[in-house]
Amino acid sequence: MTQPRFATIRLLVLLACLVVVGFTALHQRVYSRNWNQTLEAVVYPINGDDHLATNSYIQNLNSDDFAIINRWGEREAERYALALPTPFKVTLGEQISNLPPTFPDKANAVKVLIWGLRFRLWAWRNTPDDGGLTRVRMFVVYQTGEDNKALQHSLGMQKGLMGLVFAYSLHKQTAQNNIIIAHELLHTVGATDKYNAYGGPLMGIGYANSNRIPLYPQRNAEIMAGRIPTSSSSSYMAESLRSVVINTYTASEINWID
Structure with missing residues (x-):
């Protein structure tokens, strides 16, 4: 009798977790798309190639480097007569030393699901005090590009309000990096x-x-x-x-x- 009872408890715990995850996702979706208040977004830089030049680039970053994203959002919001003058505010967070899990090659639905769970766990471990359920977390992996490898594909996830951006740690690329960050930020609020x-x-x-x-x-x-x-x-x-x-x-x- 003990084993069936344990299985029942485990099932109930799993169902409870699914309810919490579903409620959280719904809450995030409603909040992030009602535009009643400015959506906070934090950029967490990561040294993706362990290069000294990349580390120097990250150390010299500040929130002003992302201010153009905020001004761009204000400009576009004005064009659409959005009641909220500043739709989002992007600021710089602390550097993260751990790399995120690698997105699987030739991914199928199961592999993507498993990766998504691993990524959410990684994000929770590295940003436990992320400001609650309604702050967008943008993890930006910088690298010099000296190995001539193409950057991995960036991702923006509406469930969890998170983005994973791969960018170059070159000052001449900063402006285009901001385009990618803005692109993935809009993915988190429903853009395709x-x-x-x-x-x-x-x-x-x-x-x-x-x-x-x-x-x-x-x-x-x-x-x-x-x-x-x-x-x-x-x-x-x-x-x-x-x-x-x-x-x-x-x-x-x-x-x-x-």
Whole structure:
């Protein structure tokens, strides 16, 4: 009789955990998308290649390096007449010494689920005092790029309000790093990617202004595409958030417009 009773207790504990996780996710989704108050986002830098140059870059970071993201958010919020003048505030947090779990190669649904659980556990262990349930945590893994390896794909997760960004520890890359951070930040509040399998902007929904006449060249990039189209088959990466906008498709997804 002891074993069945233990199994029942274990099942009840599991169900309770699922209820708590579900309630937490719902609370985060509602809070982060109601735009009644500024959404706090903290950047936690990580030395991804153990390079001295990367460590020097991180040590010289401060919250001012991310202030353009806040000003960009204010500019875009004003364009959509959002009642909240400052939709999000990005600040610098403490450096983290432990690397996050590696995203699996050739990932299937099960591998992604397991990785997601490991990542959440890693995040909890490294940022136990993250400000509660309604602060976005952006973990930014910096590396010099001297090994000529392409950066891993960055991720933004609405469940858990977390982002994992891979960026270069080069001052000339800081402006484009901020585009990626802003992109992943918007993922956490419901925005979806708007680029194709080759990285180019999707026609229409991936354009800053799909009604522009003539259509090409576009003057700006859409934040969830990141590139400025010059024709139906060519585009280039925006240099900074000054030439990046939130189009109506993304504005609708993040609940800025109906």
